[in-house]
Amino acid sequence: xxxxxxxxxxxxxxxxxxxxxxxxxxxxxxxxxxxxxxxxxxxxxxxxxxxxxxxxxxxxxxxxxxxxxxxxxxxxxxxxxxxxxxxxxxxxxxxxxxxxxxxxxxxxxxxxxxxxxxxxxxxxxxxxxxxxxxxxxxxxxxxxxxxxxx
Numbered sequence: 001x002x003x004x005x006x007x008x009x010x011x012x013x014x015x016x017x018x019x020x021x022x023x024x025x026x027x028x029x030x031x032x033x034x035x036x037x038x039x040x041x042x043x044x045x046x047x048x049x050x051x052x053x054x055x056x057x058x059x060x061x062x063x064x065x066x067x068x069x070x071x072x073x074x075x076x077x078x079x080x081x082x083x084x085x086x087x088x089x090x091x092x093x094x095x096x097x098x099x100x101x102x103x104x105x106x107x108x109x110x111x112x113x114x115x116x117x118x119x120x121x122x123x124x125x126x127x128x129x130x131x132x133x134x135x136x137x138x139x140x141x142x143x144x145x146x147x148x149x150x
Contacts, residue, residue, distance in 0.1 A: 003046040003089060004033065021078070025085040029056055050091060050134045057086050058137075094136045099144045102131050107148060115150040124149065 001009075007026055014023035032052050037044055044052070060079045067075045087093075094102070106127040107113070112120045124145050132141055 003049045004044070007033075007049075007089065021081045022085050025082045028082075029053060029086065029089075032056060047134065050089075053086055053090050054134060057083055057090065060086070091135050094132060094140075096140065096144065099132065099136050099140055100148065102136075103128055103141070103144045103148050106131060112149075114148055117149055118146075120149060121145060 007030055011023060011026040011030065014026060029052065032055075033044060033049055036048070036052060060083050064076060064079055067073075067079065103124065104114075107124055110123060110127050112124050125142065128141055128145060129138070
């Protein structure tokens with residue numbers, strides 16, 4: 001079953017079970033997928049859908065800080081629930097240790113030494129990001145690279 005088929009089936013299931021948050025969240029994702037497909041005149045595969053899911057999660061996580069500052073706990077709870085639903089459809093995310101292993105491997109490939117400072121940051125990020133696309137958050141990768149470069 002493709003990711004798109006799974007989203008459609010889960011949307012119907014959420015409607016039957018009257019799970020409002022789940023239904024609405026899946027509906028938003030389906031709309032974003034459809035919008036992309038219409039705009040670009042191409043059918044998305046699972047990797048493309050995973051990319052859209054990652055953008056949706058990032059968008060919601062970015063908004064959490066604003067809601068916290070404004071004291072909107074109602075929106076915080078709602079967005080956290082939506083993030084939880086979206087993460088069910090995303091590939092398993094790498095742990096911090098796994099990200100660090102990828103960073104060390106990429107550094108060895110391109111000849112960047114540990115503790116070489118921020119000057120190598122862009123070069124190393126450029127080597128690491130394609131390897132962890134869809135399975136690691138960019139902020140976590142940035143922290144690992146900064147830690148490695150020390």
